[in-house]
Amino acid sequence: MDYTSPEETALKVKRWPKATIAAGYRHTVGLTSDGTVTAVGDNKYGQCDVSGWRDMVAVAAGNAHTGNAHTIGLTSVGTVSAVGWNKYDQCDVSGWRDIVAIAAGWRRTVGIKSDGTVVAVGRNNEGQCNVSEWRDIVAVAAGDWHTIGLKSDGTVVAVGNNRYGQCNVSGWHDIVEVAAGYLHTVGLTSDGTVTAVGWNKRDQCDVSGWRGIVAISAGSNHTIGLRSDGTVAAVGWNEHGQCDVGGWRDIVAVAAGCAHTLGLTSDGTVVAVGDNKNSQCDVSGWRGIQLPGK
Template sequence: MEYISPKEAGEQGERWPKDAIAAGHRHTALLKSDGTVMAAGDNKVGQCDVSGWRDIVAVAAGNVHMATNTGNAHTIGLKSDRTVVAVGWNKHDQCNVSDWGDIVAVAAGWRRTIGLRLDGTVVAVGRNHEGECNVSSWNDMVAVAAGDWHTIGLKWDGTVTATGNNRYRQCNVSGWCDMVAVAAGYLHTIGLRSDGTVTAVGLNKHDQCDVSGWSGIVAIAAGSNHTVGLRSDGTAAAVGSNEYGQCNVSDWRDIVAIAAGCAHTAGLKSDGTVVAVGNNEYGQCDVSGWRGLQLPGN
């Protein structure tokens, strides 16, 4: 494939469907071309109960850091009418999204849900003990990302803002510019520049922020302690914790979308099939029989 800049990739949503696949703590969700959703993995709190969903255009999955040793998580679906549905753990009201409207993008963190409105403002529900839901003053946003305890917003001018836990400087993004995508992990934040390079801040105990040498990247994803990048040629790169093999993506080909869960990584291929590596204790990587998004030309 020829190199395609992230900006061009964003304009070719059919080719790079970034919201078609989501990976949570112990589950994986896939948006199909008919607007329905499939899910596999831990369903302890109903986070995989998506079989009745219809007219979905994007999915997101709440993550939980491995150290919590809990399967509590939730799954979010954005509908074509810009309303939102949610299933799963709701102890902190993170699934109370039924009254949302005019939403164009969603993100799911641990114990909370973030929604980007059509007018560029942002709404949030769920746990707010560290200010991770303090987004009511945000405007001019074009994308949002949710880590465990911090929230990231990408503005139309390519700058980035953040709120929430900043113990490891994961919210130190005020100097970032020329960004086209953001992702947030447990305690780190990733930014994709318009030239296809990547930057990162936050905890780097497992080298999850060692992305300075990456190039030709069109999409990014952040797991709890690992980072994944999708190149314009359909291959993938990963750094960080590889305890469960979640970074073993070097042999992937023809990938059009990526997602990173707590300790697993999923990729959607151009033929609509799905691949996954990493922790599979709850069947979250049992996706070999899936066929999802039908892309142009297939």
Template sequence: MRVDGTVAAAGDGAAGECAVEGWGDVVAVAAGSVHAARNTGRSHSVGLRADGTVLAAGWDAHGQCQVAAWRDVVAVAAGWRRSVGLLADGRVVAVGRAAEGACDVAAWREVVAITAGDWHTVGVRADGTAVATGVDRFGQCAVQGWGQLADVAAGYLHTVGLRRDGAVVATGRGDAGAGDVAGWRDVVAVAAGSHHTVGLLADGTVRAAGADDHGQCAVGGWRDVVAVAAGAAHTLGLRDDGSVLTAGDDAHGQRAVTGWRCRTG
């Protein structure tokens, strides 16, 4: 997302998920997660406009791009085969595949942050507690005991919570080490990929834990970072000068961001 409200995209684009050239007045973006082992051509992108309406592009086999009627949205998230929107009044809406329960958010109230993994959806309430729905085979929805949360991030089979004191908690499948975040401190933002977790520290440096088979955790030298994002097997960092750092898998051109100058606010 550029400072002028336009959007740039890189990657496979086979399903039209990179067709965002005409988007404008956008204040937030989200990309549908696709586990690294899956075929490409099954992804979508979502954009939140300043007026609270939502745009979507890409794979729509389950209706995950049917967001044109949404209003008063203040945040968006995109999972595999679904889109999630946080409304100004704290309610949550979702469209897309409902079979696994990841879209069962209609009863949620007083939510202030949302995230969407491949198979589950998680929200943070105003009181700092969390709520989750969807597949819980590996305990990725076991967030009931969490408190004092500021934000959350959902990956393929794990969930990460950022506490207001800068500490990080995790639940779910941890065989690749994506949940090894117990010692992290002074974190101001978190992101979750398929099997790795990324944390942005207050001093602008970045930490990562979990699978590193594509070098997606090679972020130790990053500096002056103000935002982070994690794809299936790659990691992005937005620097305070608007440039973008990348690490990890580039098989589909998802790291082809040289020359981008994006929003830093």
């Protein structure tokens, strides 16, 4: 078996793009510049119990339309921490090593290893954890019942439930980022345009007119796009105002939860709109959230 030293793993982890804000069903997670993590919102299953985490470089939040949730953190040495709902073993990641990127879906956790292979734990009734054969993966996204993988050549693979065509990505090319919602999948191309497949009852896939996009995120039934000028676009379900981002400026990262949306500004503060019944949007006091790529 090949041995990868902690130092080698740390270098590999550092090179991968990292999510420093995450939106779950009813909770919000932020990674600070000192490697600690903060969280607000629903804590019924302990998904906000992250105060003891240290040396983190990325965070992810399970975004379940049914309310059960968990939180994942990636350390600088490629190990993974998890708290929250664990009925389907989605938090059983303590043995993972050499991980460079993470994603959290409903009842599921996914990790990319430094060699481009993928591991997954959790509910697999629809085959959403059948990723062991994947190779050359550079990014993953976890929806409720499907999992998406972005390959180094810009093509995309998918496993899991495909009832609404959310896994119909085999024809995609030149993709640089992927996102997965409840029943839809979104891809960002290298030219700043966006494509989407899947359930579109809430118009969450109506992204064909977007231009100048540099990052994307998918909520349960809405889609968010960050423009190169720091403004934000949104389509889809807006019952709680989760798409009311037209006034945002100077945004450098976005995250979409079930019914709320987050934006990270260039000064390390966070803005939020949408459902706040569990205080998941109470982030106005956050400071020093790590900027992407830092």
